[in-house]
Amino acid sequence: MSAKEEILKRLRQNTRETYDMPDLDSLKPITYVDPVAEFIQKTTTTAGAKLIEKKTDESLNDVVQTVAKGLPPSGKDGKCIIASNLSGIEAQLNPDTVSEARELMAADLGVIEGRIGVAENACIWIPQQMKEKSICFAAQQLVIVLRRDAIVNNMHEAYARIAASGDYFQQYKFGTFISGPSKTADIEGALVYGAQAARGVTVVLV
């Protein structure tokens, strides 16, 4: 018998009483009068990110370049190395065309797209839409583009959308929720932003 068969057999033999799945539709998870306002508030406070509301007459690229200019200058020639595969964004690296994922570690700023925003915790659902997802983690800073009308109240609503959508996990089998820059408090409980992944995040609401 294979290990699989042994394990399944033991489980079936040893399980005594069984229990039913509860009715999760009866849960009343938190909702907000203004989910967008809540999202903005949580993003800029507890998540520790910046947030820009793009004006209709601005181009996304202009917003991105402005963010890039505001970042500490990169070692080489003082220019910020931008990585993105979003159309219209001037970038020096493209996560679709790099030969190795580690090349994206040179990115000062990664520009990626989020598809759902969650008000209760400032999470943004970022399905993998590029060959190398390392852009989402290895870039020193991130700009995450998110539509205002894609903001939901809570994780239940977010997961319902993901489960119902046929869009995600098709080409690339990965997706992640990101809420602000990476952080740790492992040294004496002192909160530090910029652990192993992005040191700073700017959410651009469009």
Added chain:
Amino acid sequence: MKIGLFVPCYVDALYPEVGVSTLRLLRSLGLDVDYPERQTCCGQPMGNAGFEKLAVPLAKKFDELFSGYDYVVAPSASCAAYVRCFHPNLLGNPGAHGARQAHDSHCPTSEKTMDLVEFLHDVIKVKSLPARFPHKVSVHNSCHGVRELGLSSPSERNIPKFNKIIDLLKLVDGIEIVEPERPDECCGFGGMFAVEEQAVSARMGLEKVRRHIATGAEYITGPDSSCLMHMQGVAQKQGLDIQFIHVAQILSAGL
């Protein structure tokens, strides 16, 4: 209504005044109170130490001794909790799981066993007392009272806040009531825990006493003499100046 008074073993031996206060208080409310003399102990010390089997004969005796009463009242939250939560298991199905659920028990006595505070608050629904105690008291919310009997809302939970001990104390004239920081953190008695893990127990007790003292209270009071005994022993060893009194004594002050 016939009340059977249960005075737990250590209250009997060390704090009889708590039993006396309880008796006086219940009688003053016009209740018919009896004290079956052959009572000794609810079995909790043995149970918590891991010798539940030794508690079985005690649970049986308790069940028989108190079977004729409408309510069994004890001035001790942890003892009432042990009877209510653990006796059904001891008498029905020794060794079965779920000590805290009342099974198809042969134990109707345990269901009507109550701590003094919850009895006065929920059954008698006392709305006034002649007691006067013009002192500042810090309330000790004993763990088993909070989390097994529901004498107050556990600080861990998101449920409406309530405190039956404080509700009753508020009826006392002249009293000032406060709670310490970490209002329902354990004092560290835990029965045999105090002798098996003396160092941790003493540390927990000392910190709890200090938090009570920090409120500026003159007395520490609570529904459980075991906690008070532990904290008093710790306080005295450290030379800390604060007094200890059971809620029964405050509620019956002047009687």
Added chain:
Amino acid sequence: MAAEAYLQNDAVVTRHDQTFFGVRQKRDRMAQALPEWEDLREAASQIKKHTETHLADYLEKFEQNATKNGVHVHWANDAEEYNRIVFDILSSHQVKKVVKSKSMLTEECHLNTHLEAKGIEVVETDLGERILQMMKLAPSHIVMPALHVHREDIGDCFRKQISNFNEIAASYPTPHDDPNDPTFLTYVARMHLRQQFAEADAGMTGANFGIAETGDVVVCTNEGNADMSTSIPKLHIVSMGIEKLIPNYKAMGVFQRFVARSGTGQETTVYTSHFRGPRPGGEMHIVLVDNGRSEIIGNAEHWQTLKCMRCGACMNTCPVYRRSAGYSYTYFIPGPIGVNLGMLRDPHKYYDNVSGCSLCCSCDNVCPVKVDLSTQVYRWRQELDSLGHADPMKKMMSNGMSFLFNHPALYTSALRLSPMVNWVPSPLINLKLNPWAYGHEMMKFPKKSFHQLWKEKKL
């Protein structure tokens, strides 16, 4: 429990206690902020009870879906088999260095030791775990494992072991007075670990959850290290205890909301990553590990420990853990869940932790999945005697009390004599034979017990 030594250092104990109580308070704020909190706990408990009692079916479904997505699924009966499978995968891919994110399962199975003995370099990438790995220390908590380590010792360790420490320090832009400022040290670790990510041949993660309906593995971190470990090296190995499954995305909504709120007092971990299949040009393996879990499901009193999501809330609230810290426990997981899991792992080895509990029941009230932790400790205590591990002093006291209480006439006689104890000179009372005297002054026995007062018709 070996807490006595730890308790000698007053300041250390105070700091440890306050740090972890602080996390408990953050959790409280999270709980108060969600009106549906208690309903969520009940839902989480029921979802887990359902899943664990239908686990074989869900595991088959999970494997089916994962395989469809191009994932290699392996099964391991026990720790040895698991270690062997992981080594085989790594060696067949000529892996020399593996970066890994936190996994209690890998610690349970002693994977790192196994791999290192076979010449594979294992780099922990969670900052706390990396510090412990470099300092050769054991973890003291399952979520915040290095909170007890002082910054000076961390700085010292980094200076000694990170060869390009000075170069990294020179690149740090912010001036700082404290040479061991946590922000600076975190930066050093970041630069050091980025090099590891770049050089590694494989990445290993644990799994916070496995979703049967889709074959997803979900990994939650604040540092992003699980994602760095799996987006640069092309080989990803997931280690997952079989009890980590949940049925579907609907259930995932409940659990995602709990992980950080319960464990660290945040609304969410920074990263909640769903791994459904391998990367382009990469490979993904999942090793499903039993190691006793299929026996635990049959244990009437203790099977509900399988619901545990390793969030750490129980240890943060435990007044005993906070004042003893992880090293006072002999099992690698401390606190209420550790006491119970240790006994399930090996009751003859870990029984000495069972005394480390005052039965205050606080843990029951914070556990997001309502594991009846204190009741389980109580039940383990009942088994110690038959296991041959009952404390002799407790046994003697219990037998003594039992004898007395079963003979009311003897009991009341003893009460009459007890005031004599008041006259025993204090030095005699405070002997080592009387553990109560360790921290307490002796009680004074009153002249008459309640029994006597009643008998004498004084009432």
